[in-house]
Amino acid sequence: MELPVNIFWFRRDLRLNDNHGLYRALQSGLPVLPVFIFDTAILNGLDPGDLRVNFIHRTISTLHRQLKALGSGLSVIHDVPVMAFEKLLARFQVKAVYTNHDYEPYARERDAKISLLLAGKGIDFRTFKDQVLFEGREAVKNDGAPYSVFTPYSRKWLELKNQTGVPAYPSESFGDKFLRYEAPGIPDLESMGFRGGPMVYPLKEISPDTLAQYASTRDIPGLDNTSRLGLHLRFGTISVRDCIKAGELYSATWLNELIWREFFMQILYHYPHVVKGAFKKEYDRIQWRNNEEEFKRWCEGTTGYPLVDAGMRQLNETGFMHNRARMVTAGFLTKHLLIDWRWGEAYFAARLLDFELSSNNGNWQWAAGSGCDAAPYFRIFNPEAQALKFDSNGTYIRRWIPEFDTPSYPRPVVEHSFARTRCMTAYSSALKP
Incomplete structure (x- = not known):
């Protein structure tokens, strides 16, 4: 036996x-x-x-x-x-x-x-x-209701963290407790219907230098000065508690991003309807255009808006997109093209290495205006102004669009002021009381 x-x-x-x-x-x-x-x-x-x-x-x-x-x-x-x-x-x-x-x-x-x-x-x-500091009903309002706005949630999260501290579970200290046995080999990718490749993945390292500069440089895609730890948090190859402790030491701004991650997780937990529909249900009344040819141009990075196209090409080639570009590309799809946020959410879900259902859903609904604590529908990013502000030298754009500034780069799929007016009309008519 x-x-x-x-x-x-x-x-x-x-x-x-x-x-x-x-x-x-x-x-x-x-x-x-x-x-x-x-x-x-x-x-x-x-x-x-x-x-x-x-x-x-x-x-x-x-x-x-x-x-x-x-x-x-x-x-x-x-x-x-x-x-x-x-x-x-x-x-x-x-x-x-x-x-x-x-x-x-x-x-x-x-x-x-x-x-x-x-x-x-x-x-x-x-x-x-294990994958969060607070879960379920641990960080809720005093009356027990869940938060649906980030700022008061983050205050409660920090208050609880300061009261309880960040625990540690030194599982690495008990290696002699594993069952001693001859484990069978691991099935190869091909036998499971997948193919491997020479992909270089982000390092599993918390860089104090990167975090120290994070607040001042995180919005500049050409610098690529982000932690790139999303993939490791997604699959738990790094401890979230170690990340939180690093945030405490080196960057309150980066710690705030970790709190956003937990905020969206508790939104998914308390409001599971967000998986299929808008957090604010009246946004499900929006009449999306859902033009398939324009969606294809967005997917390929050929919209004629350089910051949007650079972001999409980075995603398609590497499985990663800089956070500022994520905001701009998502806002462009939903508001300039009036394409259902769920189309973009599914595209990101299939391609992002750091895909996490709660964060992907929460951020797409934020961009579309339909989510909790979302950008109001009349906040419509101008992709050209965003490029001038955050990629003023064109470093990021030229890295991903070699034909930029040549006749082969496509003309814009839609004119910004026209798209803005069209979006305002579509949203306001859908949201009438």
């Missing part, structure tokens, strides 16, 4: 250090079997060249090597989670499964199924808060 074990299920927490659920599992008194599931319910909806799958595969390969050095290894299964656990339970005598909370709608549905499966076999399912 196999000796009893506990499982730790890696998901959006692909690291051995400061991992809350892993820390609890390693202190449970039983050997810990580390598991990762390539969830076919998610993978089947992705393009074979999806760079995020490549990143995950590289990351879990590194985890596997780290665990092998500890005499263990990562058990990797390519299946739907329920079937993956059926396989694990047939092989191991499992007492409990440990993992970290995930807040997205699919994840909550998946975890409910796993919890039910395990409960039927007398196995505990224990989940922990």
